[in-house]
Amino acid sequence: VRVFGEDPVKKPESVLKHIGYLSEDRDIPDWMSIGELMRYTSAYHRGWDQSYADELLDTFSLDPAKKVKTLSRDMRAQVALICAVAHKPDLLILDEPPSGLDAVVRKDILNAVVRTISEEGRTVIFSSHLLEEVERLADHVTMIHQGRVTLDSSLEMINENHHCFSIRFTEQQHAPPKLENAIAISGEGRFWSVIHQGSTDSFSDVLQRIGGEIVESRHATLEEVFVSRVGREDLREQTIEGSK
CATH class of the missing domain: 3.30.70 (Alpha-Beta Plaits)
Incomplete structure (x- = not known):
């Protein structure tokens, strides 16, 4: 297996610098402030764009001084998304990105994903049970049921x-x-x-x-x-x- 031309087992650092990941549980350190988490995350990514991170913080109305442990589920998801996209990854992987979130917050997060796709031309792979949102975002769809692929095709087809x-x-x-x-x-x-x-x-x-x-x-x-x-x-x- 090669990811971006590299062996992910032998050279994980070379591969991971190209990838952003947002997990369904959005597990981020509770004891940090949002600003501290941004600085901590940026240290692992040479391509970190602080101006983009600040723009998203402003879009989501997040205070960098707030501790992660005081944030709501919706706010934690927004912070986790910023950590996943602010280094402008070539590949963004999202595991149920809008799952369980307020409708307005879900829309804001999906708008950020749309921007990643349309304005920056990057690849996004995401899993979701919210098929209306899949229709809005995807150009290729793979349907999986009980571990079996039931359909794999472009959305257009x-x-x-x-x-x-x-x-x-x-x-x-x-x-x-x-x-x-x-x-x-x-x-x-x-x-x-x-x-x-x-x-x-x-x-x-x-x-x-x-x-x-x-x-x-x-x-x-x-x-x-x-x-x-x-x-x-x-x-x-x-x-x-x-x-x-």
Whole structure:
């Protein structure tokens, strides 16, 4: 394995200087003040940009004289983010960055991440269960369920290939219609909702042949895609277990 052309085991210092990391638990020393923590962290990073750190402190309305142990959960997350980004890392790794935070604080943190991506052209890898925010930030998405990759694609391709259809049949359907490339189907009677992967033209043609029509069509949200794929994976696991 090579990270930035270096062996991370043999030369960890060379690799770590390129990386910023924000953990989910945001474990930072309680006994330091914010200012002391900034100075302590900057000693490990030659690329530390104090003016950028000060700008973020001002954006988050953080007092450098305050002790970390007196900070709220939201404020600790803001401080931890500054420590992760102020040395302008080439790679920023965020583990559930907005998890459990106030909505306003979460927005401020994500805005800082967006700036890192858009203005500075850096790479950000982050894990999150808040899929609306993933849609806002990511250009490539990997979905993982129970340790298995269920989807790995650019966000653009996911949007192009996944649609949500509201469909209507001329006659009552007593069971979910069998539709190729439908990854989720719900509804009853004449009215059904389908999450579909693939060509919309072929789907419309197949639907017409079995007495159905598309009433409404839109791109599926990332959350709808994830829930549909997770449901399909769970059903697949149950089928495998049942066949043993």
